[in-house]
Amino acid sequence: MHVTLDGTVRELRTVWLEDGMVKLIDQRYLPFDLRIYEAKNAEDVAVAIEDMVVRGAPAIGATAAYGMAQAGLQGLDLKAVGDRFRKTRPTGQDLFVAIDYMTKASANGTDLVAAADRYAQEDIDRCRNIGKRGAKLIRNGTRILTHCNAGALAAVDYGTVMAPMRAAKEQGRRFFVYVDETRPRLQGARLTSWELLQEGIDHAIITDGAAGHFLGRGEVDLVLVGADRIAANGDTANKIGTYGKAVVARENDVPFYVAAPTSTIDFTLATGAKIPIEERSPQEVLHLDGQPIAPKESPARNPAFDVTPAKYITGIITEFGIRKPSQLGLLNKPAAPRKKGTAKKSR
Amino acid sequence: MHVTLDGTVRELRTVWLEDGMVKLIDQRYLPFDLRIYEAKNAEDVAVAIEDMVVRGAPAIGATAAYGMAQAGLQGLDLKAVGDRFRKTRPTGQDLFVAIDYMTKASANGTDLVAAADRYAQEDIDRCRNIGKRGAKLIRNGTRILTHCNAGALAAVDYGTVMAPMRAAKEQGRRFFVYVDETRPRLQGARLTSWELLQEGIDHAIITDGAAGHFLGRGEVDLVLVGADRIAANGDTANKIGTYGKAVVARENDVPFYVAAPTSTIDFTLATGAKIPIEERSPQEVLHLDGQPIAPKESPARNPAFDVTPAKYITGIITEFGIRKPSQLGLLNKPAAPRKKGTAKKSR
Numbered sequence: 001m002h003v004t005l006d007g008t009v010r011e012l013r014t015v016w017l018e019d020g021m022v023k024l025i026d027q028r029y030l031p032f033d034l035r036i037y038e039a040k041n042a043e044d045v046a047v048a049i050e051d052m053v054v055r056g057a058p059a060i061g062a063t064a065a066y067g068m069a070q071a072g073l074q075g076l077d078l079k080a081v082g083d084r085f086r087k088t089r090p091t092g093q094d095l096f097v098a099i100d101y102m103t104k105a106s107a108n109g110t111d112l113v114a115a116a117d118r119y120a121q122e123d124i125d126r127c128r129n130i131g132k133r134g135a136k137l138i139r140n141g142t143r144i145l146t147h148c149n150a151g152a153l154a155a156v157d158y159g160t161v162m163a164p165m166r167a168a169k170e171q172g173r174r175f176f177v178y179v180d181e182t183r184p185r186l187q188g189a190r191l192t193s194w195e196l197l198q199e200g201i202d203h204a205i206i207t208d209g210a211a212g213h214f215l216g217r218g219e220v221d222l223v224l225v226g227a228d229r230i231a232a233n234g235d236t237a238n239k240i241g242t243y244g245k246a247v248v249a250r251e252n253d254v255p256f257y258v259a260a261p262t263s264t265i266d267f268t269l270a271t272g273a274k275i276p277i278e279e280r281s282p283q284e285v286l287h288l289d290g291q292p293i294a295p296k297e298s299p300a301r302n303p304a305f306d307v308t309p310a311k312y313i314t315g316i317i318t319e320f321g322i323r324k325p326s327q328l329g330l331l332n333k334p335a336a337p338r339k340k341g342t343a344k345k346s347r
Numbered sequence: 348m349h350v351t352l353d354g355t356v357r358e359l360r361t362v363w364l365e366d367g368m369v370k371l372i373d374q375r376y377l378p379f380d381l382r383i384y385e386a387k388n389a390e391d392v393a394v395a396i397e398d399m400v401v402r403g404a405p406a407i408g409a410t411a412a413y414g415m416a417q418a419g420l421q422g423l424d425l426k427a428v429g430d431r432f433r434k435t436r437p438t439g440q441d442l443f444v445a446i447d448y449m450t451k452a453s454a455n456g457t458d459l460v461a462a463a464d465r466y467a468q469e470d471i472d473r474c475r476n477i478g479k480r481g482a483k484l485i486r487n488g489t490r491i492l493t494h495c496n497a498g499a500l501a502a503v504d505y506g507t508v509m510a511p512m513r514a515a516k517e518q519g520r521r522f523f524v525y526v527d528e529t530r531p532r533l534q535g536a537r538l539t540s541w542e543l544l545q546e547g548i549d550h551a552i553i554t555d556g557a558a559g560h561f562l563g564r565g566e567v568d569l570v571l572v573g574a575d576r577i578a579a580n581g582d583t584a585n586k587i588g589t590y591g592k593a594v595v596a597r598e599n600d601v602p603f604y605v606a607a608p609t610s611t612i613d614f615t616l617a618t619g620a621k622i623p624i625e626e627r628s629p630q631e632v633l634h635l636d637g638q639p640i641a642p643k644e645s646p647a648r649n650p651a652f653d654v655t656p657a658k659y660i661t662g663i664i665t666e667f668g669i670r671k672p673s674q675l676g677l678l679n680k681p682a683a684p685r686k687k688g689t690a691k692k693s694r
Contacts, residue, residue, distance in 0.1 A: 206648050209529070240556045288640070298550065
């Protein structure tokens with residue numbers, strides 16, 4: 001992704017391996033500071049995922065892949081490292097896909113750094129294809145609502161939700177994006193707005209509560225969100241707040257699309273009922289930038305994700321095209337080879 | 348209201364007149380500091396309303412009433428003062444009711460300080476009756492969701508949404524309240540949680556986006572919100588974010604009640620379509636406690652209220668009882684005498 005900083009443009013990915021270190025754009029400091037987090041070992045990688053140095057299901061997957069490549073270079077027990085990574089964040093599916101991918105690569109005797117690079121490149125390819133497939137939903141004047149960040153920073157590059165927007169922009173279309181700020185971590189206000197600025201796409205940040213107002217007044221034409229895990233029937237776990245938007249969108253006949261690579265689909269879960277929902281620290285709700293925003297005696301609840309039932313989802317934009325939730329089963333077959341470690345770069 | 352501060356309990360109202368000054372609990376500093384704002388003249392009062400030293404439709408009404416009483420003491424042109432107050436915040440109805448009330452009192456030669464005191468006392472009486480009428484909705488174990496603050500601080504005392512909760516608590520019932528933090532100004536996290544702590548009512552603060560999650564999982568039994576203006580058909584303007592909650596509540600068959608005194612009903616508006624929606628400074632969205640939370644180049648939109656159509660509202664808890672939105676017209680008659688300046692304290 002292009003990163004304009006102090007007037008110069010750098011080309012960066014969300015995560016990469018360099019000098020034996022897993023390097024990450026530290027997303028906790030954006031948009032105010034561009035810092036690179038350097039993970040020296042598997043524990044550093046695990047902590048980076050837990051503390052949200054990196055977030056977004058595809059980006060977490062790629063980070064785990066590089067973490068396992070690094071562990072391989074350091075001669076560590078890959079199973080133990082994979083088990084540690086599995087405990088970091090329970091909701092997103094790509095994490096588990098990536099660990100399995102690297103485990104298979106290791107079992108097949110594949111070079112692990114090459115395997116991680118291939119996993120990352122495949123992620124970028126999937127995102128670019130999501131862009132090609134989804135761009136047709138965006139016309140001149142389309143007013144999009146998005147939630148959280150499913151941009152380049154949530155993947156290795158290019159993004160999932162941002163992909164159709166980037167592609168539409170590359171095709172010369174002008175459109176507008178309402179960006180939910182996305183409390184408690186403000187990924188919308190901090191990261192999505194920053195990516196839209198880099199791309200020169202018109203937008204406005206709104207509070208999470210304001211999305212309903214604009215949907216209800218006919219000022220949104222399209223809702224585009226990402227996914228952390230999609231069940232086989234299309235039920236979709238995504239950042240907390242997504243479900244409410246989906247219900248209000250349907251009530252107002254506004255199409256609601258999920259943009260996600262097939263690596264996010266968990267075909268072992270029939271429905272979303274069994275997707276584990278991570279509950280993060282109440283301190284994320286009770287503080288902002290370290291400042292308390294509530295009485296110190298008040299408790300908080302902080303579910304990080306919610307599940308949007310498939311019936312509210314108009315379509316899922318995958319790298320293979322736009323599918324109705326009920327059609328996801330058809331994607332199970334093409335996705336299978338990757339699990340066997342035989343994925344091709346051209347996919 | 349009881350205000351526990353540094354171990355001592357003080358008994359305060361949201362607004363009162365003392366030593367020729369309109370005094371207000373400065374709600375911008377709660378729950379961290381209890382400061383009293385002292386308005387020396389009508390402009391100070393107007394600025395207090397604009398800058399949200401005081402907020403909440405009934406509290407704004409009472410503040411305007413005391414502001415006009417003060418203006419009367421200072422020999423000012425009441426019409427000009429009323430016109431200044433009318434420009435402060437366009438959405439809430441009580442402001443206009445209070446200005447009319449004081450204008451009539453002046454025309455009738457009534458002592459204006461006595462009139463303002465009577466207006467304030469009537470507000471408290473209305474709130475207490477809302478409590479009596481609404482308490483039956485709350486049983487042992489009821490899990491309530493509320494949005495923004497419609498507590499004692501949003502009225503002169505006792506509150507509107509808080510009234511049924513206080514009454515149920517006084518009757519010995521135990522229940523639980525999910526408190527939406529209510530961005531951008533965080534009235535839920537800062538004020539409602541503080542009031543619930545004072546009352547010893549179990550609660551948890553949640554982000555605005557998390558409300559849908561709890562509604563969707565059957566973990567909310569009752570939604571209780573306030574109102575800034577209610578049209579004759581029951582369409583209700585309330586803090587931004589209310590509409591989305593109402594849609595998700597109905598989708599999940601969770602009863603959705605508005606608690607508001609009849610002073611909030613605008614019988615001159617047939618529907619909510621013409622309720623003016625105040626759009627406040629984008630800086631409220633882009634900052635928190637003076638700290639930027641978004642790139643400085645990103646714009647924001649900041650509608651302060653939204654309108655919930657009557658079809659999503661199970662009932663409106665007024666001082667006269669719980670009414671379906673379609674039954675509001677019946678309340679027009681008893682409310683009428685007050686407009687003529689003949690309101691009785693016993694109402």
